[in-house]
Amino acid sequence: MTSSSTGTGPGLGPDLSDETTANGSTPLLGESAGGRVPPLSPARRELIERVHNLYSAAIGACLSRRESSPDLLERAASLLAEEARLPFLTTEELARAAAELPDLIAALRAEPVRAPAGATPADLRRALSEDDLDTLFGVALRDRLTGIPREHPRLLLFGGQPGSGKSTLQRSILPALPEGTVSYDGDDLLRLSPDYEWAMSADDRTASTSVSHQVGALHGRAMEHVRTGRFDVVCSHPLGRADWASAWVSGFKEAGYRVEVAFVATHASNSRFAILDRHARATRDQGFGRWLPELHHDRFYLGVPNTIEFLETHHLVDSLHVLSREGDALYSNHREDGAWRTEPFGRIALEAERGRRELWRSEDTP
Secondary structure, three states: OOOOOOOOOOOOOOOOOOOOOOOOOOHHHOOOOHHHOOOOOHHHHHHHHHHHHHHHHHHHHHHHOOOOOOHHHHHHHHHHHHOOHHHOOHHHHHHHHHHHHHHHHHHHOOOOOOOOOOOOOOOOOOOOHHHHHHHHHHHOOOOOOOEOOOOOOOEEEEEEOOOHHHHHHHHHHHHHOOOOOOEHHHHHHHHHOOOOHOOOOHHHHHHHHHHHHHHHHHHHHHHHHHHHHHHHHEEEOOOOOHHHHHHHHHHHHHOOOOOEEEEOOOOHHHHHHHHHHHHHHHHHHHHOOOOOOHHHHHHHHHHHHHHHHHHHHOOOOOEEEEOOOOOEEEEEEEEEOEEOOOOOOOOHHHHHHHHHOOOOHHHOOO
């Protein structure tokens, strides 16, 4: 099959499944049937999100109490291992987890967790030591980020403003990728903080920032582990600034990776609503939710087109895709012998899809 470089709407974009690169490897997105992210029904998507929220609450409850109950560290490790399999679970398994986890969370939270003396959601009054970070990495990240080493490792990085649907697409595509591919989402680091539960319960809008900063050093450990191991990996990041995107891709390129970036294109009205909806669902499931101020959303929204143009103009990635919120490939371009296969206009493709201004369909919002 000969792939086109552009598409005009969902289902009309390029088919990446037959694409190969100079070293004979297939773009990671092309490993999925039709070169798109497998679709999820609204019901399954909501169920996966609910179970993810419940696991995060249970993991956070364990790690918030591990100083007084050291055995909870092992329990957290077990829950993290279960949660890592979330994209592969059947609907029946997901439903069973959704039914069982609330009782576990209630039992864990029966013992109150207290803030350190003088701490507030804005000032946690606690920095994680190197030993703390090593322990958390060993419990939460090492195993889930250890895959099968590759001679030619590949990175698939989802980009797009907060609320665009990156995490959903990241979870959806994982079962379609080769065995041994690992998945990393930096948003999941928050639940590893010893202050996660009390701070987020007190003021999740403030604590979303302070807790993120507290556990931020785990990101570098995660990247180093994956790159050193040469595992195929799927990640996500807003990529709302060109310098952030450059840092992401250059680190993997220097480690010998084939790098492809897939930007999710959707109008700001969709992603703003998604942030509110995500917070409401998480509050229902956990009692609090991760928050991002609208100002930050808008800055990233405006910055993403510039990032796409920067990556293509400076030839920083091996493949660049623009996807719809549903996972259809609307645009794909690949570098061959250092040059783009076709004239690059990823920015135009993204802005065209954003211009559709399609709000979520009614069946997408239970």
